Amino acid sequence: MDPRDLAVRNATYALFVERGAAPTPGQVAEAVAGHAVEEVEEAWRRLHDAHALVLVDRDGPAELLMANPFAAQPTNFRVQADGRGWDANCAWDAFGVCAALGVDGRIETSCPDCGDDLTVEVRDQRPVDDDLLFHCLVPASRWWDNIAFT
Numbered sequence: 001m002d003p004r005d006l007a008v009r010n011a012t013y014a015l016f017v018e019r020g021a022a023p024t025p026g027q028v029a030e031a032v033a034g035h036a037v038e039e040v041e042e043a044w045r046r047l048h049d050a051h052a053l054v055l056v057d058r059d060g061p062a063e064l065l066m067a068n069p070f071a072a073q074p075t076n077f078r079v080q081a082d083g084r085g086w087d088a089n090c091a092w093d094a095f096g097v098c099a100a101l102g103v104d105g106r107i108e109t110s111c112p113d114c115g116d117d118l119t120v121e122v123r124d125q126r127p128v129d130d131d132l133l134f135h136c137l138v139p140a141s142r143w144w145d146n147i148a149f150t
Helices: 003-019 025-031 037-049 091-101 140-145
Strands: 064-067 078-081 084-087 105-110 117-123
Touching (some): 003 025, 003 064, 025 037, 078 091, 091 117
Antiparallel strands (some): 078 084, 078 105
């Protein structure tokens, strides 16, 4: 990854964390000295190809779908941590939000089987409830076959 793409990636993530929502190419361009909006969009496409973030449509307008573990749209995995909130892409990424920020948190979701509301407290990088079960229908080795579905 070239240093300019790395700077765009770092700014994208920093803004995502700070705002609790996906930044626009213009916001990232403002945060990275010497980058025009078009350069951010081109960098995002290269970062998408490298699986460093995911665009809604790689060949369409540069719009973030996810910057793992953060989701750019509302999901069924809301994470409250450090006095702020983010959406995660899946249960795995919900834990990843707390891990990425290095803080305790609370995951608000629902049971995919019965639909009951679930709240998972995360302390010291672990769920407080040791009896929880996490099940992936798609093997991890195949997640990038269709990361939006996984």
